[in-house]
Structures are given as structure tokens and as C-alpha cells.
Amino acid sequence: MGRGDGILGTNDRASLTSRRKWLKTRETWLVVLGVVLHAVYMLSIFDIYFKTPIVHGMDPVTPRFHTPAKRLVLLVADGLRADKFFEPDSGGNYRAPFLRNVIKQQGRWGVSHARPPTESRPGHVSIIAGFYEDPSAVTKGWKANPVEFDSVFNQSRHTFAFGSPDIVPIFCGALPHSTWKTYPHEFEDFATVVDDIAARVYNLLEDYYRDNRTSYIFTADHGMSDKGSHGDGHPTNTDTPLVAWGAGVKYPRPISSSNHSDCGFRFVDEHMHDAPTPTEWGLHDLERVDVNQADIAPLMSTLLGMPCPVNSVGSLPRDYINFNEATEVEAVLANTKQILNQFLRKSQIKQSNSISFKPFKPLSDYTSILDQIEELISGKDYEAAMKLAENLRSLALQGLHYFQTYDWLMLMSVISLGYIGWMIYLVIHVLQSYTSLPVQLLRKEFTNYQRDDYKKVQFCGCLLMGVISTLLFLERSPPLYHAYTTMTVFLWTQIFSEYQFIKASWKLLHGRRVYYAAKILATCAVSVFILEFLVNSFTERKLYTLYFLVAGVVGSLYLYKSIPWRSGIPIFVCAVCWFLSVFTLMPAEIPENTYLVIGSGAMIIVIGIAARWLDLHAGGNKYWISLCNHEKKKPKFPMLFLLQALFVGLSSIMVPLSTSHRTQKQELLALHQFINWSIAGFSMILPLFSANSLLSRLTSIFLGFAPTFLLLSIGYEAIFYGALSLVLVAWILFENTLLYVRKVKRPSASMKNLEDNVLELDDRYLQLFDMRIPLIFMVLFNVAFFGTGNFASIASFEISSVYRFITIFNPFLMAALLIFKLFIPFMLVIAITKMNKLPRSGCYFLVILVSDVMTLHFFFLVRNTGSWMEIGNSISHFGIMSAQVVFVLLLFALTNIYTKDIHIGSVNPSSQKAM
Numbered sequence: 001m002g003r004g005d006g007i008l009g010t011n012d013r014a015s016l017t018s019r020r021k022w023l024k025t026r027e028t029w030l031v032v033l034g035v036v037l038h039a040v041y042m043l044s045i046f047d048i049y050f051k052t053p054i055v056h057g058m059d060p061v062t063p064r065f066h067t068p069a070k071r072l073v074l075l076v077a078d079g080l081r082a083d084k085f086f087e088p089d090s091g092g093n094y095r096a097p098f099l100r101n102v103i104k105q106q107g108r109w110g111v112s113h114a115r116p117p118t119e120s121r122p123g124h125v126s127i128i129a130g131f132y133e134d135p136s137a138v139t140k141g142w143k144a145n146p147v148e149f150d151s152v153f154n155q156s157r158h159t160f161a162f163g164s165p166d167i168v169p170i171f172c173g174a175l176p177h178s179t180w181k182t183y184p185h186e187f188e189d190f191a192t193v194v195d196d197i198a199a200r201v202y203n204l205l206e207d208y209y210r211d212n213r214t215s216y217i218f219t220a221d222h223g224m225s226d227k228g229s230h231g232d233g234h235p236t237n238t239d240t241p242l243v244a245w246g247a248g249v250k251y252p253r254p255i256s257s258s259n260h261s262d263c264g265f266r267f268v269d270e271h272m273h274d275a276p277t278p279t280e281w282g283l284h285d286l287e288r289v290d291v292n293q294a295d296i297a298p299l300m301s302t303l304l305g306m307p308c309p310v311n312s313v314g315s316l317p318r319d320y321i322n323f324n325e326a327t328e329v330e331a332v333l334a335n336t337k338q339i340l341n342q343f344l345r346k347s348q349i350k351q352s353n354s355i356s357f358k359p360f361k362p363l364s365d366y367t368s369i370l371d372q373i374e375e376l377i378s379g380k381d382y383e384a385a386m387k388l389a390e391n392l393r394s395l396a397l398q399g400l401h402y403f404q405t406y407d408w409l410m411l412m413s414v415i416s417l418g419y420i421g422w423m424i425y426l427v428i429h430v431l432q433s434y435t436s437l438p439v440q441l442l443r444k445e446f447t448n449y450q451r452d453d454y455k456k457v458q459f460c461g462c463l464l465m466g467v468i469s470t471l472l473f474l475e476r477s478p479p480l481y482h483a484y485t486t487m488t489v490f491l492w493t494q495i496f497s498e499y500q501f502i503k504a505s506w507k508l509l510h511g512r513r514v515y516y517a518a519k520i521l522a523t524c525a526v527s528v529f530i531l532e533f534l535v536n537s538f539t540e541r542k543l544y545t546l547y548f549l550v551a552g553v554v555g556s557l558y559l560y561k562s563i564p565w566r567s568g569i570p571i572f573v574c575a576v577c578w579f580l581s582v583f584t585l586m587p588a589e590i591p592e593n594t595y596l597v598i599g600s601g602a603m604i605i606v607i608g609i610a611a612r613w614l615d616l617h618a619g620g621n622k623y624w625i626s627l628c629n630h631e632k633k634k635p636k637f638p639m640l641f642l643l644q645a646l647f648v649g650l651s652s653i654m655v656p657l658s659t660s661h662r663t664q665k666q667e668l669l670a671l672h673q674f675i676n677w678s679i680a681g682f683s684m685i686l687p688l689f690s691a692n693s694l695l696s697r698l699t700s701i702f703l704g705f706a707p708t709f710l711l712l713s714i715g716y717e718a719i720f721y722g723a724l725s726l727v728l729v730a731w732i733l734f735e736n737t738l739l740y741v742r743k744v745k746r747p748s749a750s751m752k753n754l755e756d757n758v759l760e761l762d763d764r765y766l767q768l769f770d771m772r773i774p775l776i777f778m779v780l781f782n783v784a785f786f787g788t789g790n791f792a793s794i795a796s797f798e799i800s801s802v803y804r805f806i807t808i809f810n811p812f813l814m815a816a817l818l819i820f821k822l823f824i825p826f827m828l829v830i831a832i833t834k835m836n837k838l839p840r841s842g843c844y845f846l847v848i849l850v851s852d853v854m855t856l857h858f859f860f861l862v863r864n865t866g867s868w869m870e871i872g873n874s875i876s877h878f879g880i881m882s883a884q885v886v887f888v889l890l891l892f893a894l895t896n897i898y899t900k901d902i903h904i905g906s907v908n909p910s911s912q913k914a915m
């Protein structure tokens, strides 16, 4: 905020020390607050997104009709997708001749749309119990349904089941009236013989009973992609075949009109209603009825004349059942009442706990609708009754969604307000502690802090917290709701108690020119733009390529304008940014290529030599003075650089040596293992002994971590290490130019406030333009991760790299080594924040501030539908951003070991006396 001339009222040493102490306490307090806040808000996603939709306490609706079917056979083919089932194979033969015949002669067919996650357990649950994946299954690691539920099997008199050991026990494990068996895991690939099984089962039952009172349903739990994977919402995964025939099922009917208009209705997988049937299926002349997967459960129950499973959200597909009009209406009504019961139960649960209950308005008068339907049925106006019943059912489904998301608005507002409050609180802290703003305010005598006001605000805050907690307690809200609201109210109380400061700052800003306000706005806009870009880069790492292409051009143009003499620096900056932009185009799964690792070793040594040369020969130039070793005395360890370069060379020799041994199916030699560990361990200690000028220390850190990184590398990521370092050098040059230009323009201003400033001696006040530092930091911090992979590629991490360190399978040590490998580029990025002479804690809080803009966005991007991977990724994105408050702090502390005694030279010789 402009330059402070340092006319501080507290010139005496004692009060300065006490202010520094106060600042330390406040920083610690903020870190603790940040950690607690992120932990609490992190948990909120389980109350918002991952709450089970299943309720208990509904009575099954006993049907008032009789059906022809006495028994039903359900055949589920695992992972059989619709088009593979219906279309002919390459030889022109249809794969399922028996079922095809059934479709043409005997029954009905269609596509059953599964909702992602298209996995076996959720698929079977939606077929047999009639509801889709319970998002709270995430708490069980997707392995089980966390809440007990009702199924078609529960309602039956007896169930015979034979199937996969992963599936059958879910439904029959606790069912007394069931006889079940599972096949061993090896037999799971039976999709090809499924038609044969269907034929045999059909013939067996028909021959045995000879009463035409058996219904048959054939379907699949989910589809499968061409690669054999499943789980997401791709049509190959969600579209499964459905064939029904036998007692109570309609016969085939030729298609009435081929007019496939999109009526707007969407299936659970968001696919269009009335999609045209592919001609190669050879079925386009037969009426096809598509359903949602959960509709199969009420279909089965209705065919058997049983109550629908009480937790089902499926709608009875009328086009499958062959009942007379009166029975059909009764069947739909039973299905409607069963869904309505769930709605009423949810409504009742909510109402009993709420102080001000907001009912679902469209269904406030559901009894009169039910009466009306009964009246129409007794008046034999079945068509109108059917319409009303179906309308009531869809309203009840909407009502279920209404109560599922009842608390969302409140919770999301509280959490968002909390994050915003935290960010504002950070801004206030940064302004008060690391900028010259308090000094300016003091000079203009804006600040006459009134403790009375402060106490009043605190009191009001406590009162509000108490009131909200009491209300939540009366509503019997979960304990975490208290934590969310308390945290949010607490933060805003802290903000309001700084009211005087905010008002004074606002007045000061008001007094400035419009230009300054515009500058602040522009900074905010650019920051948000870059952060949004980073949010998107989590799913598309190629964005970094674009970013670095642009950053190279912008950076070098800026430098070209700023540096008054002819210089190669702009070209260098542009070249290295473009070089780094290549890596995010490479595949996330790193292909093995030992030559690249060796080449990278050579490149690292060359970079080291260049930096060394610069360090030794450019000390005289004023531009380089703050970077290089200008104290002309001999370094303590003159051989250090050679030793480090030797280690890098040695490690790049060890890479092919140890790898070739492993490819010959041989164990890693104990000697190799010993050498690798020694190189890695020893080389990381060496940077501590290097000369303490910026360039030599950073070069030394760069060389010190290189051997470990090379030994953990398998391909192009080894080169990435060098490329990232070059970009970091470019950033250093950029910052140095800014520093140099500023000093040349105003030699004294930036130095003067060091004398009596609360901050550490080497630091200067933050200014608005310094916002670039956390932003550039965040970009580099993220590219340090995405440059060599993405989230999916960590999960399937190439573990062959760790085999240069360990011979036996040891997951913990392996994970530790791989995480350490991820850490190394982060350390490089953090190490260079030292050079800006900024207060490091101020930098840290700014980084947390910008990273929380991303956290807030990721909070809204958490999703509870989609494949398990998509859901898991959305949670981990949010979780990783939430954890930054600890993670970045840890890295700052770790790198501080290496960078704390860096001495930064200065144009102004008088400021060196303190060292």
C-alpha cells in the first residue's frame, strides 16, 4: 500500500520486541484457527452431499389386485451392455438367439438405463431394491450399502439365488426365507453363455410347472466399455438390455409410429427418451420400451402381486404388464402410494425436529388427490385415475428430493460465509501486520481504537452463537452443525471487531485517486481469473501448456521493457517457459525411458555449471549483486560444487545399472541398493554447507535433490526437474529485475522502512503488486505436481522407480518414497520465495488466502453422482485444497532448514551492517 516512511510511534526497542512477540502469537493463533476451520468445513460435505436418502418406518403397500404370475425368474448378466446384446457379431450372427426369439414372439424388450456409478453392487441394488447408489456408501469405501434396505426378495415367500459371491449375500445373507449359493470367483465371465442359461432355465421351469404362471426378466447390472472397464456415465456403461416375458407380461407389438421426437424426459443417466433404435439391432419394427434401472424392482413386485420394496424410487413401467385396465390402475396406485409413503415419512421426520418447518407445497393436499383417484376408480374412469396417480407419483419423487436437499441452502450458506469470513480475516491480518497501512493510518490519526466497541461486538457474537446453538439443539441437528455455525459466527465476529480498522482503511482508500481503487479491482480480477484457471487445470492439465506459452511471452515483454540495457534475460524467460509447457502435453502415465533420465542428469550438471559460472563472474554487476556471492572471500568448502555434480553424475549412472539388473529378472544388488541410498541421503545434506548467497545456495539445493529425484525417476519427469528449475530461475530473474528497477528509481524508500519495522530485519512491507507472488507460487506449486501426472496417475503410480531403493514389497516405504518424490519439486518452488525479501509468514497467509478461493470453488464442485472415481476425485480435490493450510506450512518449515541463512545482497551497502 504505497511506501511507508516508517514514522511509527513506537520507536523504542522494547515496544518493538513486544509487537514482534504479539505478531508471532497472532500468527500461531491464525494457523491453529485455519487448521481447525478447514478440518471442520471439510467434514461438512458428508452432511451435505453424502447423506443417505434411505429412511425407515414405512409400511409396505399391500396390493389390491391379483396377478397371473406365481413365481418370477430374474436373470442378471454381469457387465452385458445393450448394443453387444442386441446387435449381431462380426459374423452376422446374433449372440442371443433364444432371447431374440423371445423378444420377437413372446415378450417385451427395451434398454434399461443404469445410473452411474455403473458398478455391480449398485446395479444389483437398483434392480432388486429399486433405488440407486446411496452416496453415503463413500464412508464404507464403496464396499457395502451403509443402510439396511428392503428388496423384492424380502417381500417374497421364498428366494432361490445363485450368483456372484460379491452380490448374492447382500440380498440373501440375512434373509431367512432364502436358499442361496455363490459360484467361485473364477467363473465370472459367463456373459457369452447367458443366452444358453436363459433357455435352459426357461425350459426347465416350463417343463416342471406346466401352468404358465412364471414370469421371466433378463437384464444386466451395468454395461462395459470397449476396454472392459465400467463405472462412469458413458452410454456403453449405462445402457443394459431388458427382456421380460411369461406370465403377466405383454406380447410384442409392432411399432406404432417411427416418429422419435425428444419429449424432454431424461433417464437417470441423462440419456434422451425415445432414442432411435440402431438398425443393425434388427428390431426397429418392434415396440421398444426403455426404463430406468430402478423401475425393474416395482415391475417384478407388480408381476408377482407383491408390495413394492419400501425404499424403491422406481416407477412401474406400464408398457410391460399385461393387465386389464382396472388392475393396471391399482398397480400404479400401489407403486405411487409406496413412494408417497417414503415422502410422508421423510416429511414427518423433518417436521418433528424443525422449529419452523417448510412443507413441500405441491403435496400439502395429497389426501384429497388420493380420494379423487379412488372416486375415479369407483366411477371406472381409469384413464383419468391413471393420470392422477402417475402425476402424484412424480410429485412424491420431487418431494423426496426436496427433503434430501432440505438443509442444503442453510448449510451451504453457512460454509460459504465461513470461507469468505476466513479470507476477509486473513486479508485484515495481512494488512495489519505486513503492510505499511497501520503506519499510514497512525499518521493520519484515523485509529483511535475503542475497546468498548470491541467488547460490544464480541458480546453480540457470543450471544448470536448461543442463540443459534440453542435453535440447532432444539431441532436436534447433528453435532457438526453446531461446529459449522459457531465457526462462521466466530469469524464474522472477529471481522466486525476490526470495524474501526476497516472504516479507517476505507476512508484512506476513499481519499486516494480512483486509479488506485481500479488497481485493487484489477488485481482481484486477475487473481480470480488465474485461480479459476487453476481450478480447471485439476481436470485438464493441458491448460498449463497454454498458460506457460502465454506467461513466457508476457513475462519476456515486461522484462524487455523494464531492463534498460540490452539483455538476453527476456529471451531466456520466454524459452524456459515454453520448454516447461511441453511437459503437460506428455502422457500422465509416464512411459519408461532410462535414456531420458541419464540425459536429464547431464542437463542438471550443465545448469549447475552455468549457475556456478554466473555466481563467480557476475558479482561485479549491479544487477546481479543481490543474487550472487559478492563477498570476495573464499567459500568454506571450495570442493562442494564438484562433489555435488559428481553425485548427480553418479546417480544417473546408477539408474541404468540398477534398472538393467531388474529387467534381467534379477534382484537389486545389495551393493547397488547401498550406493543408491548413500547417494540420496548424503547429497541432501550437502546444500547446508554451501555459500549463503542466494544463487549459490539455490544451485546447491537444486543439485542436492537431483540425485534422489533421478533415482526415483523412470522417464520424462527427470527432465521436468531441470525444466521446472529453469522456470524458477526465470522467476528469480523477473523478481530481481523488479527489485533492481525499484531500487534504481527510489534507492532509499524501500530500505528505510526496515529500520523500525515490526517485521524481521531482512523483510520489507507487502504492497499490492506483491499479490503476484502467491499467484505465481500457486501456479508453479500446481505445475510441480501436474507436470508429471495427474490424480489418476498417483493412484496407479509407476512403482518400478522405487525398486532402485527397495527390493521387497513394502507399501509404506514405497508410498513414503513416492510422496517424497512429489515433495522435491514443491521444495524447489518454496525455496525461492526467500529472495523477495518478503515476510515469509505474510507470504504463507497470502498463499492460504488464494488457495482458499480455490477451496471454496471445489466445495461447490463436490459431486455425489457419477462414477466412484469421479465422486472420489471431487472429494480429493476439495480435501487436498483444504489440507494446503497444513501442507504448505510443513513445506515452508522444511525448506526453511535450507534457506534460513541465505544472505541477500543489496545495492544499498548500509543495510548490510546488520548481518
Ligand SMILES: [Zn+2]
Binding pocket: 078, 079, 119, 120, 121, 123, 221, 222
Ligand atoms: Zn457387475
